[in-house]
Amino acid sequence: MKLLILIVIGIFLALSSGISIAHADHLPPSCVRDITGGPDVPIDPELKYQFGPKWGVTIEGQVRSFSYDGHIHNATANVEKHSLNFNVDSSCLFLRLSRDLIDSTQNGQDVPFTVLVNGQVSEDVVEDVVPSTGDRVLSIKIPQDYSNVEIIGTTIAPEFGALAALLVPLAMAGIVAYSTIFRKHRGSLPSQKDLSQIN
Secondary structure (H helix, E strand, C coil): CHHHHHHHHHHHHHHHCCCCCCCHHHCCCCCCCCCCCCCCCCCCCCHHHCCCCEEEEEECCEEEEEEEECCEEEEEEECCCCEEEEEECCCEEEEEECCCCEECEECCEECCCEEEECCEECCCEEEEECCCCCCEEEEEECCCCCEEEEEECCEECCCHHHHHHHHHHHHHHHHHHHHHHHHHHHCCCCCHHHHHHHC
């Protein structure tokens, strides 16, 4: 009986040495999030847009967050370029970006973001829009383990920066105008001496 058990174990070890087991981290990358459920279980159509972790970027003193799936080491914003920059260590990067964070439009219509991976325009990008919120969703295939990803849009928060530059001169002009009017009418107001004579 012991001999039989040893033979079975030996055969199993000999066969298992020739079997290659594919681990998830060695499988070919696929940047498609496939959400499935059990039989007869309805799937929320927006479940594929729900990413667990959130990351915050500071833009002119304000922290704006976005949800993502993938390995991000760093994320920064460039207001002048209307861009977000990421250091990524994964084969795919999924981003859910609200429109008040960054957007890409032309004549009121959505246009694709420009996505650079290691400084080169990437064609391996799939864009989508979350029906309930209008958030933009990007699925980006990363060719190398560690890459720099830059997403360039047409607007980035806070967009009131340009408006503030216009409002400051207008506010100054209003103050000057008010001061001029006040000085002009100040001469027509009764003085303290005139008021004391009335009493």
